[in-house]
Amino acid sequence: MKKVKTISFACVLILLLAIGTKLLFSPDSVFKSEIDPYPYVLQSNQTKLIVAELKQDDFLVSLLEKKGLTSNEVYGVSKAIDKVYPVTLLRPGDKFFLYLQNSKLKHFVFRPNFEKTIFIEVINGNYKAREVISEYKSQRVNISGEISTSLYVDAIKSGIPDRIVDQFTKIYEYSVDFQRDIQPGDKFTMYFNSYKNRKGEIVKTGDLLYTSFSPRNKQSEFWLFSNGKGIENFYDEKGKTAKRRLRATPIDGARISSSFGARKHPILGYRKMHLGVDFAAPTGTPVLAAGSGIIEYAARNGAAGKYIRIRHTDGYKTAYFHLSKINVSVGKYVKQDQVIGKVGSTGRSTGPHLHYEVILNGKKINPKRLSQLSGKPLGKEEMYKFKKRREEIEQLRASDLN
Ligand SMILES: [Zn+2]
Structure with a gap:
């Protein structure tokens, strides 16, 4: 879970706004809207716009040359941009907007992130x-x-941004089996911070x-709550x-290919209890520790192949096969x-x-049962603060719903 402290973020935003306002009132206003410059509109209609996108293994200089700028223009732009934004920070996918008049570069615009825009203006070769x-x-x-x-x-x-859906999934993945527990008609609510532009479009989510x-x-x-140690977490x-405390699924985005219980063994042929859960995933997919603990076994182990077993607290162990x-x-x-x-x-x-197994006091149990094994509750004092935050x-x- 990514933790963004909303309050400090707001402070940063105010600070940025103060800087922004200062820049906004510089006299040479070329663009109709500098507050929300994307997509910007030039006042002159004799201007030609070229959009250049940086590809993998591409350099700004060669990209601009390819787009037809003269070597003087390329040199001028890359020197100027480097003063406000180090060119070493440029990444594939970055887009540059070149405004030309009579085939000469007049303006160069680049938006390194959602709130910053860099304008380069060419006046008499400067x-x-x-x-x-x-x-x-x-x-x-x-x-x-x-x-x-x-x-x-x-x-x-x-209308929920995918970053928020990801956060939501991370909250519920411990208690909900997203492949089996979900049915049409199930209801969800997500309440989150966002930043909107003038058109009311969400440009960034908190x-x-x-x-x-x-x-x-x-x-x-x-509810989101920051505990005494300043760590944010979601609490019921x-x-x-x-x-x-233990994950029912120790792998991200995998599909259950065989669940716990009786089944016909795919290799041995006869009916046999399947004492674990199989997750189909490509070779190389990271396997995560279901919970914190001590490694008890980490080596080849016959039919189990390369095998790891972790000893957790309260008589729990988890094992990872093949x-x-x-x-x-x-x-x-x-x-964890x-x-x-x-x-x-x-x-x-x-x-x-x-193949994933959960062992409780020496007996293999259905990992689905782990969904009832919740985390540690807040202490008395913290609980009081959490209640207030919840309210x-x-x-x-x-008030937002009204
Ligand atoms: Zn299996």
Whole structure:
């Protein structure tokens, strides 16, 4: 989860605005709108616009030459841009807008990020660069919807930026099996900070403040709260984190290819209990530690192939089979979500997949049961602060809904 401190961000924004305003009032205004210069409109209609995009292994100089600028112009622009934005920071995908008049470069515009725009103006062979910081309105957004296709598709359709959907998925991935628990009609709500331009379009999103999700008609809500140590996390009404002590899925974005329970064994042929969960994923996909613990086994282990076993607290162990690579060694402590190895097909395996087992007091259990194993609740004092924060968020939400 990426943590953006909303308050300090607002301060930075105000500071940037102050700088921006100073620049805005410089006398040589060429563009209609400098506050939201994208897409900018030139007043003159004799101007030709060329858009140049930096590709992988491309340099600004060669790109501008390709677009037909003279070597003097290329030199002038790259010198000028370097004064306000080091050219070493340029990345593939960066776009440059070249405005030409009578085949001569008049203006060069570049937007390194959502709030900064660099203008270079060419006057009598001199290249003058300046920066403009754009102003955006900060606004909270509450969007609710219902699943008809998939959480991702329906959330995007209802106008939620994908960064927010990713955050939402990360909150619920510990408790919800996104392949099995979700049905059409399941409801979701995401309440988050955003920055909008003059047209009301979201140009940047902040963090989620509140989420609600009701897979199988069971509502589960979380609120963003910064604990005493200044660490932000999502907590439910009981003050428990969304994060579970052990992951039911120790891999990102994988598909369950075989679940826990009786099945016909793909290699041996006969019916046998499948005492783990198989996740189909390409060789090399990172395998994450389901929870923090000590590595108990990390080596080849017969039919299990390259195999890792972690000992957690309270009698829990997790095991990872058929790996192509082992990144840890016996006796070492690993943290939850740390990459411990890579998916493979070593040992008795029909193709690249991860066979994952959860062991409780020596008995293999269904990893799905881990979804009930919630994180540590907040202490008494922290719980009091969390309740206050929750009420604040709920008041904000109520006023935003009106
Ligand atoms: Zn298996």
